[in-house]
Amino acid sequence: MISDRQRFTPLQRLLHWLMAVCILAMLFIGVGMVSTVEPKYLTLISTHKSLGIAILLLALIRLAVRLRSGAPLLPADLPWPMKVAAKLSHYAFYVLMIGMPLLGWGMLSAGAYPVVLFGGARLPAILPHSDGLHALLWNAHFYLAFVFFALILLHVAAALFHALVRRDGVFEAMAPVSSDATAPVPAGDEVASAR
Amino acid sequence: MAQPSQSPARSVFASLVLIAVVIGGAAAAFAYTAGWLSPQRLTPNKLVDALTPPTGEPLGHRRNHAKGICFIGVFEANGAGTALSRAQVFTRGQYPVLGRFNLATANPNAPDATVRVRGLGLRIATPDGQEWRSAMIDPPFFPVSTPQTFYELLLASGSKDSNAMTTFAAAHPEFAPFAAWAKSAPWTGSYAEDRYNSLNSFIFTDSSGVEKTVRWSLLPAARPVSVSPDDLAKRGPNFLEQEITERVRGGPQRWTMVVTVANPGDPTADPTKAWPEDRRAVDVGTLTVQAIQAEPDGPCRDINFDPAVLPSGISTSDDPFPAARSAAYMKSFDRRTAEAKDYPRTATDAKP
Numbered sequence: 001m002i003s004d005r006q007r008f009t010p011l012q013r014l015l016h017w018l019m020a021v022c023i024l025a026m027l028f029i030g031v032g033m034v035s036t037v038e039p040k041y042l043t044l045i046s047t048h049k050s051l052g053i054a055i056l057l058l059a060l061i062r063l064a065v066r067l068r069s070g071a072p073l074l075p076a077d078l079p080w081p082m083k084v085a086a087k088l089s090h091y092a093f094y095v096l097m098i099g100m101p102l103l104g105w106g107m108l109s110a111g112a113y114p115v116v117l118f119g120g121a122r123l124p125a126i127l128p129h130s131d132g133l134h135a136l137l138w139n140a141h142f143y144l145a146f147v148f149f150a151l152i153l154l155h156v157a158a159a160l161f162h163a164l165v166r167r168d169g170v171f172e173a174m175a176p177v178s179s180d181a182t183a184p185v186p187a188g189d190e191v192a193s194a195r
Numbered sequence: 196m197a198q199p200s201q202s203p204a205r206s207v208f209a210s211l212v213l214i215a216v217v218i219g220g221a222a223a224a225f226a227y228t229a230g231w232l233s234p235q236r237l238t239p240n241k242l243v244d245a246l247t248p249p250t251g252e253p254l255g256h257r258r259n260h261a262k263g264i265c266f267i268g269v270f271e272a273n274g275a276g277t278a279l280s281r282a283q284v285f286t287r288g289q290y291p292v293l294g295r296f297n298l299a300t301a302n303p304n305a306p307d308a309t310v311r312v313r314g315l316g317l318r319i320a321t322p323d324g325q326e327w328r329s330a331m332i333d334p335p336f337f338p339v340s341t342p343q344t345f346y347e348l349l350l351a352s353g354s355k356d357s358n359a360m361t362t363f364a365a366a367h368p369e370f371a372p373f374a375a376w377a378k379s380a381p382w383t384g385s386y387a388e389d390r391y392n393s394l395n396s397f398i399f400t401d402s403s404g405v406e407k408t409v410r411w412s413l414l415p416a417a418r419p420v421s422v423s424p425d426d427l428a429k430r431g432p433n434f435l436e437q438e439i440t441e442r443v444r445g446g447p448q449r450w451t452m453v454v455t456v457a458n459p460g461d462p463t464a465d466p467t468k469a470w471p472e473d474r475r476a477v478d479v480g481t482l483t484v485q486a487i488q489a490e491p492d493g494p495c496r497d498i499n500f501d502p503a504v505l506p507s508g509i510s511t512s513d514d515p516f517p518a519a520r521s522a523a524y525m526k527s528f529d530r531r532t533a534e535a536k537d538y539p540r541t542a543t544d545a546k547p
Contacts (some may be wrong), residue, residue: 029230035230035238037342037519042503042511045521111528112498114326120507129495133513135533149225153218162219164210 007173009069017176019097020054027149028136050118051105054105058102063094074167082158096148100141102126107137237346239526242519245349248301255538256303258527260330263297264436265493268447270319276479279407279454280399282508283321285479290484293318295495296439297384301333307435308427311377315391316500317411319481325506328499329415330520331391332390334380337466338373342519369467384430386439387448388419395502395520396512398462408457408512410470413450413482422546425512429434440487450482461476464513491541499528 008016027047033044071090074083108115110133111123116122127133163171223232230236246258253261270288276285284290298305299312314332323326332366339345351363364370383389392415399407427434442448456475462468492494503511503521511517530539 028225031225032231034237035228037237037239037242037522039511039515039518041518041522111532113501115326129497131532131535134497135535136531138529138533153221155459156221156222157218158212160210162216164213165207 002139005070005072006169007072007175009065012069013174013176015058015065016174019058022058023097023148024152026051026055027145027152030145034166046118047117049108049115049167052104053095053117053123054082056105058110059094059101063098066094072173074132075166077169078166078170086158089158090150092151093155096144096151100121100144100148101135103144104150107134107141110123110137115116198200205310237524238345239522242342242346242349243525243526243530245353246301247347247353249353250302250304253301253303255531255534255536257297257300257531258301258523260297260316261301261303262305262307262310262493263295263314263316264439264490265293265488265495266292266439266443266484267374267486267488267494268292268294268482270452270480272480273478275400276454277475278403279400279409279456279479280508281324282399282506283325284319284506285326285508286500290319291319292484293494293498293502294484294497295490295493296435298435306413306428306432308382308424308430308432313389313391313435315386315389315496316498318498318500320505321506323506324337326504326505326507327506328501329393329411330500330502331365331393331411332525333389333391334373334376334394335392336372336376336469337516338370339367339393340369340467342463342515343517345516350413369465372467381419382424382427382490383419384422384427384434384438385417385442387417387442388415390414390448393502393514394466395503396457396466396514397517398512400508400510408461408463409454409456411452411454411479413452416451417448420480436489443484450484452479452482453477454455454479464515466514466516469490491538495536496540497532499524501525501528 005014029044029048029051033041033048036044076087078086105115105123106127110125110130111184112125112129114122115125127137158170164170226232230238244260251388252258257263266293270284270292271289272285272287274285274287279285295316296317297314298310299309300310300313312334314330314333316330317328319327339348347367348363351359354360356359363430364374391413396408396410399409401407431437439448453471454477456477457463457470461474462471490495501521501524502517505511
């Protein structure tokens, strides 16, 4: 769904930046916790579980908001491979934001581990106890984490490319605050074709 | 004339450099966090790799305490533990137990009489949905004070250099009491005659929030009978599993769970140091082992007796081992669940 707005709604921008912080923290905690045997291991893994469930909830809210509010148009002069890449990367982000917490939760369920969050809340198992399932989900969770981080790097590079090189308004569409001084000319199709 | 036309190009170049720096910096920070730039960091993988016996990685099995047998039973709390911890497991009542008798060896085929340390893994479930997992062993203290030293001990004991252990023992005087225990402590002919100790300390929190640092032990009801290792060797490579199977078939076996409370100043972070004998000890209940099941088809095979899986009312202390054990046990679990084909269940086909 596409709207004629030039920017994402304030709620969408809030969700984006809040989740950006959460997801980056999550990925760093993830690779950090599996590479240490120090006491911080326990703090990291319990944070990883709680934050993962928080991200799952935020991602579901964000998906609903996206379906309702849509997204601004991409600049008309954006080459089509970049448009396709932008679209696909957004699908991939939603799949990962929702899928990774579910994979982690499912992996713990299949390993018969209790899933305990901050405050002592306990989540039910979502899959039966199974070594095969555990191994499958462990692999998916592990390797997709690196895919996720690579995708974020690509996303940041593209965002900065839009902001610094193309200056086409794509970055500003998701910028946390509107800054009129740096705001470029509107980037919708009509404007671009009228130029 | 040249300047205005160069300026945008230069600014694009500067922007691309900036983007490369940002992305490169983020990737480097990620690599650092993952330990890829710190080869000296002790990771769960390194710890688990160091356990590999000369016979090779025990595919499909636990990476340590690889040989074992499952049991099911019940923990009957007498209520006395509620003075120390608010965990439901100490409220008077009966709670189902899944456990595993095991030998502290990375070789699942080691002859029983060759393994000095025996262990017991325990999972007690309570109606509030919580679990208490624990893995205990029979020495009265641990060989080393820190996970890093444990890693060094593994490297020394696995080393081809015949002086490695001497060098290790000289550098770590805290190892001496364990070495002496290993040499002189009596052996028994049964898992049922051994006492199992948490060795690591944990924090118990009571219903009013008061915290106490404790260790716990399972004291056998069966009277220990000392048997020399030579005589044990004559009983065959798997005598412990055969003995406990027959013994439990003849009647349930019991242990008393005793929780020992540290005094202020006691060495709570160092499992090589036993606490003085006069410390407050609370008998909190009885473990009854009701049935034995062989591991390949038993319920303990795919359970990780992770000592950091604790109910509310029990938590980790300043003892660094439970975190390190949790990390290493999980790595071991991750590996063996991916190797199930190397340790198949024997009765799988018979199940629907």
